[in-house]
Amino acid sequence: MITSDWLHPSLVLIAGTLVLPLLKGRAMQAWMVLLPLAVLGTLWMAQPGEHGQMAFLGMELVTGRVDELAMVFGWVFGTVLLIGAIYALHVNDRVQHVAAFLYGASALGVVFAGDLITLYVFWELMVITSVWLIWRRKTEVSFNAGFRYLVIHAVGGVVLLAGIILFQFETGTTRFEQIDVDGPAFWLILAAFMINAAVPPLHAWLTDAYPEATVTGAVFLSALTTKTAVYTLIRGYPGTEMLVWMGAAMTLYGVTFAMLSNDIRRLLAYHIVSQVGYMVTGVGLGTALALSGSASHAFTHILYKALLFMGAGAVIHMTGRSRLSELGGLYRYMPWTFVLYLIGGVSISAFPLFSGYVSKTMIVEAAAIDQRAVIWLMLVVASAGTFLSTTLKLPYKTWLGGDSGLQPREAPWNMLLAMGIAAALCFLIGIFPGMLYALLPGAVDFNAYTMSVFLKEMQVLLFTGLAFCLLLKYVGGGPKISLDVDWLYRRGGPRLVGAVGSAIITTDRAIRRTTLEHLARLTAHVEKKHGRDGKLAKSWPIGSMALWTAIVLAMLLTVGVYRG
Amino acid sequence: MKLARLIEYLISKRSVLAVLLLVSMAALVLVDIILPPAYTRFTWDAIGGFAAFFGFAACAALIFFSRFLGEKLLYRDEDYYDDHE
């Protein structure tokens, strides 16, 4: 994986992470910051092209394919690792840090994988490293949620495995380019990607697990898994019509369920679904502009979503509470968190001057150019919904609104610093979108700052705000949870497995017991009949012996002598 | 805690802010009506202030629809899953 002009960032990160458990205190913290920087360094040095080719088990592997698309994701992953690491500096749990970095390494591995085998390996690694970020919350709920997360991703993994194997058989190659085969291979790989992209109804793992993750872990989670999926969709499935509709549906699904959420991070998690919906729509549209939109939206999304999760996480960290119904009036105590969160909020809501604006409008515009009226309307509704819950409802209920009586301190400096960096980047990209566009593959012929775009966006957002203010008392919420498709495997699946397992065990036991019982009865019977004094075994009187002798002789004589 | 005080100040002036906001919103709609549409890709591109109306409607619809969905179908007590795991 190493050549003179290529050093795999995952390799750097993994190697560096292995050192981490040996360090303590300041040294560990310094190392945690240095590692992402080193990754960014290797990315800086990376030359376009294909690196790290090798033959393995009869397959051709390309472990490092560097092109613009991969680099977009590489850069943003590197950045968010840095931000996340700073955010997590105060955490004294090496397992989490190791898991987070290995998780990041795996995500980078997926992005730079030039073939499906390498991709699959890192894909699975991503699952088994990321799940620790959920588990390390060490609550009963996170334990179970993590487990479900793992199982769902394992399903995704095996579907992907099957898809890749079929793909290999049909095309004779495992190179990862656009997946242009018909039949099951196409659908299996797509399904696997869609599971990771959290496309409903395959999304519930995300909204189930992310709110239960550790405060710092959620930041990494929100950034990496779904976005690697978006990357693979952009690479493998551009222009797949189905995705347009599924993406648009996703955006609405996400915002609707976000409205129902009481847990702040669950609300944000539903917005990941919603936001990834934009990207999926972009992939489905498949035009150059749409794909650029998806890629750049992924980029900006990672940053503002990380910021939002960091904000929410800071609240949870400082108050120990995560339910909207139990929060309120925190602006006096955590004002910086509030403001930085709001920057994330306006970014995700795509206010002009903030990062979401320059990427989301690109996708919406692409839909418009494609003359897809319904899609366009759906996307606009979703953006209204996004603003509604992330920027209005959540901050209102957390920092403003009724006083909850909580008096937490402001978040620690490293959290604020991380949030500050993210906020700054959101702002920077909003103002200088050219910096982002320059990273994208191909030239981007789009300007977000035209009057028309600006007017539409501002009208939608502000009147949404108006509606919110007017209808505040009707806004849903309260100490409830809402069902989602995870019901199927939280309630239905276990019942099914339990029933089948019971049936097998019962049958097995019944068969075994009956057999053994019969055997025992038989043995006892036989033992009784044929034991020492049984018919065959007892000592026979001489008369009987003579009788038998006579019988045999008689038989032989009869046959022999009188047969003629 | 300067920032907190700033926010407090802003909150205390929230009626002023609201007026300012409403004025700018009116201005936005006005400009949209006055300016000729940049595109005519969709029929509503020509309607000035459509976005404002649509945003408002979408928001209202989401609020009511989600509430309806929650109360009629999806809401469960928070310990719903607990008894079974």
Next chain:
Amino acid sequence: MSALPQLNLFTVVLIPFIGAALIALAGSHRRLREGLSWASAVIFFLAVMGLLGAFLDGESVSQTVWEIMPGLTIAFRLEPLGMLFAAMSSTLWVLATPYAIGYMKAKGYSNLGRFFACYAIALGAAAGIAFADNLFTLFVFYEILSVSTYPLVAHTGDNKARQGARTYIALLLATSIGLMLPAMIWVWTATGTLDFADGGILAGQVSPAAGAVLLVLFMYGTGKAALMPFHRWLPAAMVAPTPVSALLHAVAVVKAGVFVVLKIALYVFGLDYLRELATSDLMLYIAAFTMLAASLVAIRQDNLKARLAYSTVSQLSYIVVGAMLAVQLAAIGGGMHMLMHGFGKITLFFCAGAIYVASGKTKVSELDGLGRRMPVTFFAFLIGALCVIGLPPTGGIWSKWHLVAGAFDAGHSAIMVAFMLSTLLNIGYLLPPVVRAFLRPLPEGEKAGFDEAPWMCVVPLALTALGTLVLFFMAQSAFDLLGGVFAPTA
């Protein structure tokens, strides 16, 4: 490697037997006994490595030891599958030796002379199976293996142990004498030979119906492969001390079973002929059923070792499926899985034993919080579990890959689905112990603090766990080795 002397095959097979005899003689003399155990394991390992060196250099090694009756010989030959099996079991023996010594000492078992002697005999038998050049030789060592492990299973000596051991030996002997032996005799009368040959010896020699029946006889006759409904002996054998479980599940016994299945599939039937048989699909689906059913049962086992035992039942069927799919990829996958599962499962059993030694706990539900006390053990358990499940970064992924690919190649999508489901089920029963240990708090009243099993137990399990990781990168060697099976035809 070529620096090692290359002994002839019979000598290599004899090494553990001689070791066993010496160990038995050493009897209660602890230092001598342990030294001899070590020496046998290491010498055996070096001898096998010597063979491996020669084998990789392309030398063909074979040896006819003795002709018992005309055509019926004790003969050995090196071929890729056997080489792999021998290399695996000799390596694992070296690792299992300190573990067994440490474990048996920690738990205060007596009669260790017999114990280690039988252990060595089992290894010798495994080597005999691995190198066997004909069914007869294979059968002989197969039976030696069954018999020599019986005292190990019953070692505890209490009623439960005897009961379990009786099930163990009864099922193994009944299937091998009742089914495999007749099948072997049938093959002999039909073909006049029992020698393993590339491409099989049965094709064209027996009627399709006879071939079909023979397949069933052989598959069920290989009781060690634990195909349902003849799987009970494995859970029953859980009464044995853990080093024995390791021997059964990873080093020798079940591996011998699936090895025999593979060997018979490849060299007695031949894959091409196997595909034509009416019953190969039947056996395939029985194996697939076993794979899933055993997993479903495993999920519900609270006893850690019982859970692992059912897991083995399930995993063995992976390999049987690999053989019954009757395509090259799947057979390679089966061979690789033998290796990968060997390393993975031995790690798991070592861990289960270490947990028992250190904390006296045997149930999954008791493992809460133990990860903090025994981090090394549980981390190794995690790695082993990943290997058995077939996830990176462990070798298990590659064998699963080939098995699934083979299933597709053979046109059995249902089997593919079965593999997928099985993976999920594996996760369902292998990961909870680790997760509990790491994430749940210790129960009230238990002291925290680092408390691993003796180093003699911990070091081997760490090494085997490391082995699964190494196999992830080294899978190529196993693949190359197994590819050799098909070299003449492909």
Next chain:
Amino acid sequence: MTITELMPFSVLVPLIASLVCALLPGRFWPWAVTLVAVIVSAVIAAFTLPAAAQVTLSYAFGNWPPPIGIEYRVDAANAFVALLVAGMAAVALPWAKKSVDKEVPERQGAFYALFLLALSGLLGITLSGDAFNIFVFLEISSLATYGLIAHGSDRRALLASFRYLIMGTVGATFLLIGIGFLYIMTGTLNLADLAERLPEVRDTSTVRAALAFIIVGMGLKLAMLPLHLWLPNAYTYAPSFVTVFLAGTATKVALYVMLRFVFTVFAPDWSFVVLPLSTVLMILGVAGMFAGSWVAMFQPNIKRMLAYSSVAQVGYMVLGVSLVSVIGLSAAFLHLFNHALMKTALFMAVGTVIYQVGSARLKDVRGLGRTMPWTLTAFALAGLSIIGVPLTAGFVSKWYLIQAALDQGQWFLVVLILVTSLMAVIYIWRVIEAAWFQERSIKQPDVGEAPLALLIPTWILVALNFYFGIDTRLTVGGATAAAEALLGGGMTP
């Protein structure tokens, strides 16, 4: 002296020695004399076999030429059996010293004299080429055997001996009747002569009756089911050494006589046609295999269990004979030889246990694996042979038997053989389990390992079981030669 001239001495030496023995007092000298005699006898037998395999040896007693005088006529078949008998005696005798000292503490001179008589009788039956002479030796050996059995310390030994005496006498009488019929029809008693003259008269019911009588008579002696009923008690209650010796030899010689008459004197193409011998023997053989193994599985006394096992093993041999082919007969001869090896080893091991513990009941064996490991390991290993595990002698004969069955397409026989082998697993297993996996009860005395004098001969036999399981040249060669001698030897037309 040529081997032909030396040959009769293998019968004569024990005969003469027995006279000496009967007069010797004490415990050592009778045994020593016996040992010498037996060894001499065995050595002569050992030299006879290779020579007899080349060419049929003939020795006329008192220089009266046959068929007038008594002829010793030895081909591969009887040389093989003779070697077996003498060899077994030679192996068993070193073992005997300790055991006999314990079980027959007094009048050992008489005991050994009886033993020598029995041996001499058995050898005489084997080597003799004269029908009446065979009868005489049969009576000699039988009478001596009854005496030996009666030496058993259990008072039931007397009853057992008496029953055996009755049945044995019936058997011998039947043989005599058969021989008498033949003499009436042909006017000769010389076997070779009989074979030549019989074809002229064989379509008479007298000759057929003769065959029937001989078969039933020998069937009795050989404990063929259902004529086996005397055997379990006789074996169980006889002194251990007697059981050891009889198990390996007596039934084998009876089988030999039966074969000699059926194959050589009457010629198989006649005897198997005129009587449904093949069917009858097959049914009786299979029934013996089953009934013997079946009953053995439930016996609480190991000696008795082994006795029933012998009934089963006889079944295998009879089955081999019933197939009427070279390979079937070879199998029968092989099993005859191998069974002697394994059963002798087993009885020796059990005898050793009796020597130490005083009982052979299963419950008295509990836990002995710990204290008498060598004895019981020997038992277990010899048990493997009787089960028919590969690399043991038992496997070789079963393999041949199965081959013979398959040769004739008799599939079900193979299944039956395997099933009975599984039954053997069970009855051997019961001992192993008792010895190693059950605890000795507190009431039972603690015992140590047996003396080497008992262990060494036992282990030699165990080793032989394995040796002949691996190196089959001698046994298979001998058995095939014997089978060919009977089937194809010059005496059949």
